[in-house]
Amino acid sequence: MNYSQQRNCIKNIVMENPIHPTAEQVYEIARRSYPKISLGTVYRNLNQLAEHGMLKKICSSYGSVRFDGRIDAHFHMVCSECERVFDVELDEMLRLNDKIRTKYDFAVSEYEISIKGTCGDCLAKREATVV
Amino acid sequence: MNYSQQRNCIKNIVMENPIHPTAEQVYEIARRSYPKISLGTVYRNLNQLAEHGMLKKICSSYGSVRFDGRIDAHFHMVCSECERVFDVELDEMLRLNDKIRTKYDFAVSEYEISIKGTCGDCLAKREATVV
DNA sequence: GCATTATTGATAATTCTTACTGAATTTAGT
DNA sequence: ACTAAATTCAGTAAGAATTATCAATAATGC
Numbered sequence: 001m002n003y004s005q006q007r008n009c010i011k012n013i014v015m016e017n018p019i020h021p022t023a024e025q026v027y028e029i030a031r032r033s034y035p036k037i038s039l040g041t042v043y044r045n046l047n048q049l050a051e052h053g054m055l056k057k058i059c060s061s062y063g064s065v066r067f068d069g070r071i072d073a074h075f076h077m078v079c080s081e082c083e084r085v086f087d088v089e090l091d092e093m094l095r096l097n098d099k100i101r102t103k104y105d106f107a108v109s110e111y112e113i114s115i116k117g118t119c120g121d122c123l124a125k126r127e128a129t130v131v
Numbered sequence: 132m133n134y135s136q137q138r139n140c141i142k143n144i145v146m147e148n149p150i151h152p153t154a155e156q157v158y159e160i161a162r163r164s165y166p167k168i169s170l171g172t173v174y175r176n177l178n179q180l181a182e183h184g185m186l187k188k189i190c191s192s193y194g195s196v197r198f199d200g201r202i203d204a205h206f207h208m209v210c211s212e213c214e215r216v217f218d219v220e221l222d223e224m225l226r227l228n229d230k231i232r233t234k235y236d237f238a239v240s241e242y243e244i245s246i247k248g249t250c251g252d253c254l255a256k257r258e259a260t261v262v
Numbered sequence: 263g264c265a266t267t268a269t270t271g272a273t274a275a276t277t278c279t280t281a282c283t284g285a286a287t288t289t290a291g292t
Numbered sequence: 293a294c295t296a297a298a299t300t301c302a303g304t305a306a307g308a309a310t311t312a313t314c315a316a317t318a319a320t321g322c
Contacts, residue, residue, distance in 0.1 A: 002267085002268055002319065002320075003319075003320090004269055004270080004318075004319075023309085024309090036271065037271075038271040039310095040271075040272080040312085041269080043309090043310060044269085047310095047311095059190040060190075063308090063309085078248075079248070079250040079252075081250070081253040081257075084250065105254070106248050106249070106250050107249045117208065117237050117238045118210055118212055118238045119208070119210040119212070119217065119236070119237050120235075121210075121213065122210055122212040122213055123236070125212075126212075132299095133287095133298085133300070134288075135287070135288070135299080135300055135301080137300080137301070153278095154279080168301085169301070169302045169303060169304090170279090170302095171280075171281085171302075171304085172301060175301095176300095178279095178280090194277085195278060195279090196278085263322105265320105266319100266320085267318105267319085267321100268319075268320090269316105269318070270315105270316080271314105271315100271316085272315100272316105273313085273314095274312080274314105275311080276312085277308100277309085277310075277311085278307100278308085279306105279307080279308080279309095281304100281305080281306070282303100282304085282305075283303090283304090283305100284301105284302100284303100285303105286302090287299080287300065287301075288297105288298085288299070288300080289296100289297085289299085291294100292293100
């Protein structure tokens with residue numbers, strides 16, 4: 001992955017704006033520095049940066065995909081009214097609702113964990129292909 | 132929410148096919164019973180059923196939104212290769228990766244929790260509006 | 263500097279989802 | 293059952309989010 005001014009700018013925007021921005025939001029900010037930057041460039045770079053593990057892609061289940069400059073293990077709370085995304089640090093998930101209510105002043109209505117990885121079938125298929 | 136044959140069919144499809152189907156998949160199955168059913172009808176009903184808590188909407192971060200007939204608390208694993216969605220039951224999240232690897236034969240690359248609810252600001256705003 | 267390769271901006275195309283409309287179904291009251 | 297009111301439907305158009313295409317530009321290695 002080459003260096004490019006635009007890509008660098010896009011990465012910095014996500015790093016420096018911990019609002020879990022959408023591509024559109026990144027685009028708006030990037031235009032201040034690069035007025036001619038294309039929305040396609042923003043999408044392309046956000047996805048490439050995410051593929052290279054420099055950003056995280058998060059689906060907030062409201063509207064667009066969002067991006068996160070924090071790549072360490074942490075979770076997200078999404079407000080169903082303002083749709084903002086907040087960070088959560090918890091070492092366990094027991095009594096989740098009460099804990100979050102008291103610790104973060106956030107009334108949990110539901111939560112959703114999605115674990116990404118490779119399933120047993122695909123792991124086996126992968127080995128079969130190699131052999 | 133009224134009864135309708137199509138809505139009933141759509142609900143049953145999601146209940147009876149625990150593959151976390153997309154709207155498109157539900158549509159394909161529904162057409163076997165209702166060849167003239169419209170994709171719009173499928174989307175409308177899936178969303179209405181989800182709003183009424185009879186289904187759960189899940190974002191798999193691969194392509195389309197998916198729907199789940201299981202509405203009790205459980206989590207999801209998404210395979211990054213075949214993109215299928217699997218159910219997970221875990222009473223805690225500590226040592227998540229190892230546990231899932233041994234219990235489900237699924238190699239976790241990353242996981243993402245999104246907690247839905249209402250943030251403190253919006254709770255306050257809500258009260259202010261009432262008063 | 264110059265050639266090679268990667269990246270960009272601009273735009274078109276795609277994909278997923280929602281909105282609109284008149285016709286058909288369903289519901290509820292008689 | 294019959295009818296009126298409300299809901300839902302199929303079909304289609306429109307919208308939003310995202311990706312693909314491609315000639316022009318910028319970055320990298322020599």
